[in-house]
Amino acid sequence: MRKIKIMATLGPASGNSSIITDMVKAGADIIRLNFSHGSQEDMKRMIKIVRDVEVELDKPLPVVADLQGPTVRLGDFETVNVKTDSEVHFSLQGNGIPIPSGDFFKLAEKGDSVAFEGGMLWGAVTAKGRDTVTVRMEMDGELSSRKTVAIQGKEYDLPPLTEKDLDDLKFSVGQGIDGIALSFVKKGQDIRDLRGRLEALGSDAFIIAKVETISAVRNLEEIAEEADSIMIARGDLGSHFPQEKIPEIERTAINTALRVGKPSIVATQLLDSMIKNPMPTRAEIMDVFMAVSMGADGLLVTGETAVGKYPIRTVDWLNRISREAEGYSEFKPTFKATQTYDRFAEGVVKLADMIDGKLIAYTHTGKTPQRLGRFRPSGGLVGAATNIRICRRIALVWGVTPLFVPDLREENIEELIRISKRRGLLRKGNVAIVTRSLREGVTDAIRLFEIA
Numbered sequence: 001m002r003k004i005k006i007m008a009t010l011g012p013a014s015g016n017s018s019i020i021t022d023m024v025k026a027g028a029d030i031i032r033l034n035f036s037h038g039s040q041e042d043m044k045r046m047i048k049i050v051r052d053v054e055v056e057l058d059k060p061l062p063v064v065a066d067l068q069g070p071t072v073r074l075g076d077f078e079t080v081n082v083k084t085d086s087e088v089h090f091s092l093q094g095n096g097i098p099i100p101s102g103d104f105f106k107l108a109e110k111g112d113s114v115a116f117e118g119g120m121l122w123g124a125v126t127a128k129g130r131d132t133v134t135v136r137m138e139m140d141g142e143l144s145s146r147k148t149v150a151i152q153g154k155e156y157d158l159p160p161l162t163e164k165d166l167d168d169l170k171f172s173v174g175q176g177i178d179g180i181a182l183s184f185v186k187k188g189q190d191i192r193d194l195r196g197r198l199e200a201l202g203s204d205a206f207i208i209a210k211v212e213t214i215s216a217v218r219n220l221e222e223i224a225e226e227a228d229s230i231m232i233a234r235g236d237l238g239s240h241f242p243q244e245k246i247p248e249i250e251r252t253a254i255n256t257a258l259r260v261g262k263p264s265i266v267a268t269q270l271l272d273s274m275i276k277n278p279m280p281t282r283a284e285i286m287d288v289f290m291a292v293s294m295g296a297d298g299l300l301v302t303g304e305t306a307v308g309k310y311p312i313r314t315v316d317w318l319n320r321i322s323r324e325a326e327g328y329s330e331f332k333p334t335f336k337a338t339q340t341y342d343r344f345a346e347g348v349v350k351l352a353d354m355i356d357g358k359l360i361a362y363t364h365t366g367k368t369p370q371r372l373g374r375f376r377p378s379g380g381l382v383g384a385a386t387n388i389r390i391c392r393r394i395a396l397v398w399g400v401t402p403l404f405v406p407d408l409r410e411e412n413i414e415e416l417i418r419i420s421k422r423r424g425l426l427r428k429g430n431v432a433i434v435t436r437s438l439r440e441g442v443t444d445a446i447r448l449f450e451i452a
Contacts, residue, residue, distance in 0.1 A: 011306025027319035069183025070158035118235030
């Protein structure tokens, strides 16, 4: 069983029932909706399809709403092909390519490096006016409407939630969304503010903090503590940091998430060539392999499945590479548990590994599977819950197979064993280690079963 999780983005190339079904069959565990693109009606339609596929395949499928955030983007204009050393004029209004944000013109200075579309194109500022900037392009490429604009080493002084985000947040909660990905997080308070808004809307959606700003890297630990999960958004990171720094930021973020007991997701350009090609490059295969080897909980594909020609093949390749990486080198965390229930979880995982046991965690909140998954049990684990939203929440966690058991009574562990066996999660001869709570919110009981 593959243990790292795959998050796939829906879009024009994958927003129908047939392709979503086939992507899930190929290995997609989590569905992402990118609110930077598409209407709320599009999102509503795709959420409905995912819920139908969830029932059809009997697999809990969390849906994550990725809010656009306070980005600065190019305005609307006819696509322009640019050449190396050509000069391109940008303006707040009037002549040149539009950038309808005064924040860019306030921040930009002569000599600054400017990144477009998450670093796909670069240029240097050669002239600066009050609301105009001239950029000498450093490579050939294409400038098109609505692409992001960033200045390396600088970040815009913008609030984490825009009016559009607040509207999309309210809409998402109304659609029963499972998780919210918050863009351009800078500090832990940004997460607390979003959680307060979710609570006010009556939502228990989990929060994924996207690490993609200079401040987020600086405040990584406090952000990981506050969020339910972190995403290493390498595209925008590459707009703010030299490219050669990104691998170490990725490693540090994964290790930080492991240390505080939160899932981590590696994102952006994992299999970017598959937007146009049916196979990934060897470099992309190595990139995915290394993310698995570093101990990430999840992998996110974006344009590959949203607008690419091969969304199903993309997921299949992620699945294949991940399985190979997990089979080649088993990752084990090196940190030491300090809190009582973390130590308990570590001990349960060590016991399971020692006797080659199969872990089953009956959970009310999802905390037990998350604690256990943090210590990377060799045989993976089953997270059983009577609440479908809890099953979707733990679907993000490394190694966890969510098991929805709506009618199970907690004390009926023997029935949980029978259900697991019927689903093929246990086989004759296995030793099952079942954890459950005797008190609300904690894990303090284990039982062993030999499967006949």
